Amino acid sequence: MVRKLKTAVSGLGRMGARHALNFLNRTPRSELVAAFTPDPNELAWAKIHLEPSGVTLYTDYDEMLKHPGLEAVVVATVTTAHAEQAIKAIAADKHVLCEKPLSTSVEVSQSVVDAANRKPHLKVMCGFSRRFDASYRDAFERLDSGAIGRPSVFRSQTCDKLDPSGFFVEYAQFSGGIFVDCNIHDIDLSLWYFGQDSIVKSVVAMGITAVQPELRKYNDVDNGVGVVEFWGGKIAYFYSSRMMAAGQHDMSELIGTEGKVVINANPQSSLVEMHEAGGIRREIPPNYYGRFEYAFVTEANEFTAACLDNTKLPFKLSGAVQAVKIGCALQESLNTGKKIWFDETGRRVEKASL
Amino acid sequence: MVRKLKTAVSGLGRMGARHALNFLNRTPRSELVAAFTPDPNELAWAKIHLEPSGVTLYTDYDEMLKHPGLEAVVVATVTTAHAEQAIKAIAADKHVLCEKPLSTSVEVSQSVVDAANRKPHLKVMCGFSRRFDASYRDAFERLDSGAIGRPSVFRSQTCDKLDPSGFFVEYAQFSGGIFVDCNIHDIDLSLWYFGQDSIVKSVVAMGITAVQPELRKYNDVDNGVGVVEFWGGKIAYFYSSRMMAAGQHDMSELIGTEGKVVINANPQSSLVEMHEAGGIRREIPPNYYGRFEYAFVTEANEFTAACLDNTKLPFKLSGAVQAVKIGCALQESLNTGKKIWFDETGRRVEKASL
């Protein structure tokens, strides 16, 4: 009979619950055996949706790690717990899929990489979901085949639907800021598309609070624009927003010397268009899961396959530290107003030569 | 100095007024010298918009034909007067641009062609405006260059915005019916794209009155579907409607053995898109002039150039009779429920061999 990977999910909040269901129902080679949450509401949900399928529920993370036969852990708790839980799981000899970012601190992020490096037989991956999205992959294959010449300028945005509930204000307290929380995906894409070994040369960021001025108390904004220059003549520029009226609109374009590849310039939630009195209208996904649902399913399946078959993960963990480093620098530039420079080894300097 | 064509416009209704302004202001090689209308409101309009620019106004068509130096007449009156006025102008040795259709009768249409044939030095053209539209021309050039292989199936629609005023009911009394009034353009396009010498093999049409049941008193419908088979293995199918909510949507697609060319699958009135609470929305033209304004300007300029330079018109007048013939057959099929057959010479028969 087919062998299945015994998996646990830590955290059953918005994203954790989705991971749990994906590893339970949509990852044929995975067997979800355990789940951890300290939250009573999440636990109540799990009793209905997970327990009847044979998933053991834990309210203690360390206990969950001792679940008999457990092989892999999906860390999907709050960002501040990512690194600690990942390191503990590695110490317990489990494969780890950790939600992004590893941490809002470069040093803490690096400590996860260090822990993983000490156990090379384990698969440790940061969950950059767009790396598993069919369209982003299609784009990568095209540029990789030379279809657009030499990649030179990258534009990418992560734009959430306006949520007037104030959720994002409280969330900002621990998110690391809009560049670390939202644009981390776009930063990661720039490293993927420009080459994982690209060295940042300078960053600069600006931002405003157009709809939620209280964000300033956590040094955050609801609209941010950042520019990242890489050594070797490459530029990435980013936009993030918390106030889209129509819905989630994450899009990217990579401009090469011989062409351009664009991902999701025309967002839509289905193939339906309405012709009505106001014109022609189409709807767009209300949130990132509406856009990336199948990317998360693919992520679950590919992580599982890499663990079972001991094959290479699709990308290296160390890149996640680079992304956090750039995100933190953008956040710092936003708050100091200063442009930040790095030398050709990626070390921070006062001012690089142009 | 540059010589200009002395032009007159007959009829200053919706379309006539536009022709007059186009020949006055947007046709550099034309000099609009005269205009005719029997209608007091139209005359009042002309006193403001045409007379100050030196245009002589007439309330008698025959008098207008005698305007000193007049060289060309644009016939834009009601359909029922098209043929008579065109023939009179030809008799008076004027070039003629006649609005479509020449007539709602095949025989009367043919009489215009006969009149024109007797004066080969005159330029006589039927105003099939889509022939002058940049997109339809672009499509023709592509198919003509072989880009889609052998043209085989043509789909085309003429769909008006819903006008709840009841205008279309009264209009139906003289329009010849929806296939002769609206789809005449699509029929003409099928002849252009399949080849002007294409011979109709069979036609069949169906229709409904979804919003204006009173149309039945004039044997008309507000939504019609027609199929035209041509000898030699070609099919055109048409849709016309008077009840579009969003605006005018005229579109066409020509399917060849090696590709397809589509014109206006995604209508829009400008390059603006709105991202708003309901999704992403764009508006579309409210009427055919919103879609084809520049085609009419091109038509005016090219007709003028052909008259002045004695060059070939872009298409033959005789095709206009073929279009009326097919339109009338569709209208008859709609009303009798019968499929109508023609033999390989285009003569009506009881039933052609398949």
Added chain:
Amino acid sequence: MVRKLKTAVSGLGRMGARHALNFLNRTPRSELVAAFTPDPNELAWAKIHLEPSGVTLYTDYDEMLKHPGLEAVVVATVTTAHAEQAIKAIAADKHVLCEKPLSTSVEVSQSVVDAANRKPHLKVMCGFSRRFDASYRDAFERLDSGAIGRPSVFRSQTCDKLDPSGFFVEYAQFSGGIFVDCNIHDIDLSLWYFGQDSIVKSVVAMGITAVQPELRKYNDVDNGVGVVEFWGGKIAYFYSSRMMAAGQHDMSELIGTEGKVVINANPQSSLVEMHEAGGIRREIPPNYYGRFEYAFVTEANEFTAACLDNTKLPFKLSGAVQAVKIGCALQESLNTGKKIWFDETGRRVEKASL
């Protein structure tokens, strides 16, 4: 523990193999226990992809029906075997998901419905995959909520990518013809959107063989246009083709008295657009599975749920007979050149009153 539906798949050809994998891996509440195929190549494939997961393979359909505990059968063999296998499975007291069409004969199709009616405790469904597609469902909900007023005109097409291998010629021998094989989906959609109890009034069809003249030996064509009039003032018109250059393009639009809903006017296989020397280009799915993959997954899951929970199937089996009836009438009209009429009870007549 969660109970799972013990399922078998009959036929492991192109579509059967996909059904088998879907019921094995992507239908959490199903347990694929058996599969039948008489074909050695398909059997070899199944030994690799199904047997290791515990699926018992059969080369005798009747034997498979006796598999211990078997509860449901997916019939995905050649069209000519659909009805017989479905009836046998019903007789053996199994739920049945039968690929479309039930048969290319109205009478034989009806016999499946009769068999199902005798066992009301069984779930018997015809696999009209578009009924499970998110976009078609979204469209239905909109019209059902009154967003477009009264549905009046429906246009729908099923257009395959050109396959120069000659596959479609041999396939035509048993497919029932292009209207029964391709447009059956569009016909079913017209019944869904206009109301399942819509009564056909007349049908007419025309077709050509633009790329594969040999199709005529099986009374088939590679491009067909059909019009279906329903009693009560509704018209559906269809197009099917086997010669699309770009890929699969199935699209539909439903025009109501107050708006229009369009499904897939702008096909695409991913969210990627290429800006390159020739302009802006996007690719489209190469075949119907590229377009409808997730509809099939939903179909498997919903069929399974209906069987396990004894809930209503999303649509009635009897509609499948209506679809075959209309498809066969279109095919007959194509081949006789005649328009075919039905009275208000749906009975064939010489000529209905208009």
Added chain:
Amino acid sequence: MVRKLKTAVSGLGRMGARHALNFLNRTPRSELVAAFTPDPNELAWAKIHLEPSGVTLYTDYDEMLKHPGLEAVVVATVTTAHAEQAIKAIAADKHVLCEKPLSTSVEVSQSVVDAANRKPHLKVMCGFSRRFDASYRDAFERLDSGAIGRPSVFRSQTCDKLDPSGFFVEYAQFSGGIFVDCNIHDIDLSLWYFGQDSIVKSVVAMGITAVQPELRKYNDVDNGVGVVEFWGGKIAYFYSSRMMAAGQHDMSELIGTEGKVVINANPQSSLVEMHEAGGIRREIPPNYYGRFEYAFVTEANEFTAACLDNTKLPFKLSGAVQAVKIGCALQESLNTGKKIWFDETGRRVEKASL
């Protein structure tokens, strides 16, 4: 008879020739009476295209200003001559339409404004063509009516088709650099949409030479990214490029607190789409005139009308100086690597308080 504005065009290069033909043929209330060029090739062209229509040709600009009855001058020479010619024309009491930018120097630009201010009866306009484009105007009306809430973030790009001839390298010598030459339009749009009295707070720019490294000798780049922060919580960010493979792609989007308006996200040169073996493809305009031809025609007509009727020009001349000021600051930031700050009166400072 209708009175016409006696107009002259200075410079008959690429853009001057188009202005001349527009004022000759497509501006009914203008009479093109004179044209100036020192270039023999341009003069030869003018002898064919302008002289036969009664246009007097001059090889001396000062002589042309003395043309009897001349009322207005269109300055369309090289950028370095714009200001001097404009000031001379003002001194000669002529209305002036001056191509953008007034100058590549803020001070020189201001001197044109000063000259105009001394003659308030004259109409002096800087030719920001996008201000006359139907789509940009439609967008302005929407935001002006409150459709998107408070405008907050503006993104805009001016991207030329790759021209491998090396033209842009020589052109860079006098153009003022990519931000002054290309993004000047986008900067002007930001002032239009955010409010003409918006005060710049900081600017920063980065750029690369991806295809034409020789641009560096003129301190220019072929791809530039700039961010402009305005006092009051508004951000504009710009992209310009000289290496688009598909053609000209100028686009803008304005994000407000309640919605977004996008202009030209989906460029196209006609309404035609090709379905072909590689997918679905549409072409885009090869250059800015392909995109903005009708904007230039509108510009000519509205400028003419304002002169004849002594009505207000659609926008003030002084804004053109603001645009040059921001463009020059971006260009300086590009070349020094520094972020540049301004205080709340728009005065340059070392570092503004955040």
